[in-house]
Each structure stands twice: as C-alpha cells, then as structure tokens.
Amino acid sequence: MEQQNFAVINAGSSSLKFSLFAATPAGPVRRIRGQIAEINSTPIFSARIGSHSAEPDRLLGESYSGHHRCLDFLLAWLEQHAQVHAAGHRVVHGGLHYSQPVVLDATIIKELEALIPLAPLHQPHNLQPIHALARLHPGLMQVACFDTAFHASKRKEAQQFPLPATLKDAGVRRYGFHGLSYEYIAMKLKEVDPVLAPKRVVVAHLGNGASMCALHQGKAVDSTMGLTAADGLPMGTRSGSLDPGVVFFMAREMNMSLDTIEDILYRQSGLKGVSGLTHDMRLLEQSNDPRASEAIDLFVYRIQQQFGALSASLGGIDGAVFTAGIGENSHLIRSKVVKGLQWLGFELDEQANATHASRITTRQSNRPAYVIPTDEDLMIAHHVQHILSETQASS
Numbered sequence: 001m002e003q004q005n006f007a008v009i010n011a012g013s014s015s016l017k018f019s020l021f022a023a024t025p026a027g028p029v030r031r032i033r034g035q036i037a038e039i040n041s042t043p044i045f046s047a048r049i050g051s052h053s054a055e056p057d058r059l060l061g062e063s064y065s066g067h068h069r070c071l072d073f074l075l076a077w078l079e080q081h082a083q084v085h086a087a088g089h090r091v092v093h094g095g096l097h098y099s100q101p102v103v104l105d106a107t108i109i110k111e112l113e114a115l116i117p118l119a120p121l122h123q124p125h126n127l128q129p130i131h132a133l134a135r136l137h138p139g140l141m142q143v144a145c146f147d148t149a150f151h152a153s154k155r156k157e158a159q160q161f162p163l164p165a166t167l168k169d170a171g172v173r174r175y176g177f178h179g180l181s182y183e184y185i186a187m188k189l190k191e192v193d194p195v196l197a198p199k200r201v202v203v204a205h206l207g208n209g210a211s212m213c214a215l216h217q218g219k220a221v222d223s224t225m226g227l228t229a230a231d232g233l234p235m236g237t238r239s240g241s242l243d244p245g246v247v248f249f250m251a252r253e254m255n256m257s258l259d260t261i262e263d264i265l266y267r268q269s270g271l272k273g274v275s276g277l278t279h280d281m282r283l284l285e286q287s288n289d290p291r292a293s294e295a296i297d298l299f300v301y302r303i304q305q306q307f308g309a310l311s312a313s314l315g316g317i318d319g320a321v322f323t324a325g326i327g328e329n330s331h332l333i334r335s336k337v338v339k340g341l342q343w344l345g346f347e348l349d350e351q352a353n354a355t356h357a358s359r360i361t362t363r364q365s366n367r368p369a370y371v372i373p374t375d376e377d378l379m380i381a382h383h384v385q386h387i388l389s390e391t392q393a394s395s
C-alpha cells in the first residue's frame with residue numbers, strides 16, 4: 001500500500017511551524033520539520049530533513065506575507081518532497097463539545113470560530129491555516145487536535161468556577177490548556193517509567209506559556225489553567241492567577257480600559273513584568289539585576305505552591321515531570337523547585353540535574369522526578385495517523 005504522508009501545522013500569531021510525517025506501522029515518523037517566521041511582514045522559511053538543513057533559510061519577501069500565501073508556498077514546497085494526504089492542526093480551544101480530535105468540515109470550522117472569544121489571542125491564528133488550506137485544497141483531509149481536549153477527564157470540581165450557574169451555562173468553565181503536551185508526556189512516561197506512569201503524577205509544562213497538570217492513570221485530574229490560557233502560573237508575559245479585585249482596581253482607580261488591562265495581564269506581566277527586563281528565562285538567569293532574581297523566585301514559588309495544590313487534587317503524589325523550554329533546559333529552575341519539594345518526598349540529584357539526565361532525583365528519593373522533552377506535533381501526528389487508518393479501514 002502507498003505510504004501516507006501528512007503535515008502537522010502549529011500556527012501562532014507570527015510563525016507557522018510545520019512537520020511532515022510518514023505513517024508507518026510503528027507510528028508516525030517525522031521526515032521534515034521547519035517553520036515560516038515573521039509571516040505577517042517578510043516571511044522567512046527554514047526546514048530540516050532529519051538532522052540536515054533542507055536548504056539555506058529563505059527570505060520569502062513581502063509578497064508572501066499572510067497565512068494564505070505562506071501556506072500556498074509551504075504546500076508546494078512539501079509536495080516537492082512527498083505527496084501530502086492530510087493535515088493536522090493544533091487548535092487551542094475545543095470548547096465543551098470537542099474532547100477528541102476531529103475531521104474538519106465547514107460546520108465544525110464555524111463552531112470553532114464561535115469559540116474565538118474564549119481564546120482571543122490564540123484561536124484566530126490556529127484557524128487561519130485551516131481556512132487557507134480549505135480554500136487551496138478543498139479535498140485535503142484536515143484534522144483539528146485541541147489543547148483543551150485532554151482536560152475533559154478532569155474531576156468535576158476542577159472544571160468549575162464558584163460562579164452563578166448562568167455563567168457555567170455560557171461556557172465559563174475551567175477547561176485547561178497544553179493538553180497535547182500533557183497527553184504526549186503521559187504516553188512517553190509509560191516508556192520512561194512504566195511503574196510510575198499509571199500513578200499520581202504532577203507534570204510542569206514550563207515554557208513561555210506555563211501550566212501544570214495532575215495525572216492519574218495517564219488522564220488529567222486537575223490543571224492550573226482555566227477558562228483562558230491566562231490562569232495559573234506566572235508566565236513569560238502573563239500574570240497567571242490574580243485576585244479579581246486587581247482588575248477592578250486597575251479599571252476604577254487607575255482608569256485603565258479593558259484593552260489596556262488585557263495588554264498588561266497578557267503581554268506586560270509575568271517574568272517580564274516583575275523583572276522589568278525580559279520574558280526570556282535564559283536572559284534572566286544570566287542577569288545580575290536583583291529584579292531578575294525576584295521574577296525567578298516568584299515563578300519558582302508559584303510552581304512549588306501548585307505542586308502542593310495538585311497533590312491535594314490527586315490525594316498524594318508519586319512522581320513529577322518537567323517539560324517545555326524552561327522545564328527541559330533550565331537546571332536552575334528545576335533545582336530551586338525540587339529543593340522546595342522535600343516535604344513531598346523529592347530529593348534532588350544535583351549532578352543528574354546539572355547534566356540534564358532523564359531522572360533528576362537521587363536513588364534514595366522517595367519519589368522520582370523526570371525531565372521529558374515534549375513534542376506536541378508528534379502527539380497530533382499520532383492522532384492524524386489513527387484517523388487515517390480508521391478511515392482506510394472503513395472505506
């Protein structure tokens with residue numbers, strides 16, 4: 001049978017990341033990965049085949065600006081390397097109805113558009129390539145995989161805000177995000193530590209966007225994000241959880257408009273806001289400015305607090321996993337966090353942590369902590385391959 005290839009597309013506000021996977025009996029195999037950066041101004045295309053650059057980075061120029069033109073270019077480029085049979089997309093919000101990946105049609109795309117108010121900073125960007133591909137290749141199978149979906153299994157109390165029922169009915173619920181990352185970690189943990197995998201595990205996804213998730217039996221029980229990706233931990237530029245009174249204070253006492261408040265809470269807060277320097281953890285770690293340490297300490301403190309809270313959601317904790325840009329690469333943050341988790345039974349192995357070993361706790365530690373690199377696109381690829389094989393079986 002002809003080998004099936006499919007693209008995975010992860011569209012943000014200014015970049016379009018992509019991978020090309022081949023469906024194999026052992027699961028999806030990544031053949032190509034790349035991105036188009038600066039898609040709204042002068043797009044720059046880069047791609048790697050295996051560990052080699054497919055070609056030098058290419059400045060596409062202003063005439064390629066926008067999702068539609070970039071995707072047109074990307075598809076033509078991909079089809080020079082392989083026939084593309086389907087496309088999988090990361091979509092941040094699936095609302096109440098989509099707790100599984102779904103094959104898109106015009107009706108479902110409309111439903112996903114209606115969810116834009118629940119994720120105004122992400123959903124529109126995620127939907128752009130879907131629209132563009134539907135126009136360019138109406139026959140191509142497109143699959144949406146949702147960041148919220150994995151959290152549909154959360155315990156009832158973890159999905160609810162203590163608000164009047166009318167708000168709940170309007171969709172104001174604690175959905176949770178980074179679900180594709182957590183789903184991938186849950187899958188990978190079965191290989192890394194098969195004994196721990198079904199137990200009570202807290203995963204810290206620490207990137208520019210940061211959240212934590214409590215897993216039991218590989219399923220989400222609770223998480224730190226809520227209605228939007230602005231909740232929970234402080235992030236690169238987002239404040240995370242706040243007393244709602246802060247918003248009233250900003251509006252009433254400081255005469256700030258809703259747009260200004262949104263801009264501050266999403267783009268001027270978190271590590272960037274506290275340090276007054278940058279959202280970038282690498283730079284904060286290198287800085288001697290006391291405000292950089294202040295931002296790091298607050299980030300670490302909130303992570304430690306959430307280890308406590310999520311352990312309570314699980315009725316205890318058996319292990320921990322760190323992932324995403326900071327979780328995978330910053331031994332400083334991991335060290336500070338784990339040192340504050342002794343009361344939960346974690347003992348840091350300084351040497352293992354400094355050398356980015358997979359397990360960063362000592363042999364004597366009552367609970368293990370691991371570093372597992374996440375791969376949301378590979379998780380999407382698993383879903384797309386599954387749907388492709390089901391479609392084939394039924395045709």
Ligand code: ADP
Nearest residue numbers: 206207208209279280281282324325326329330
């Ligand atoms: P996003 O949420 O945008 O996908 P990433 O998962 O790529 O974010 O994480 C980006 C964060 O990871 C940045 O704060 C960056 O500074 C941090 N990071 C990456 N490498 C390192 C490193 N070696 N040491 C410390 N922080 C790092």
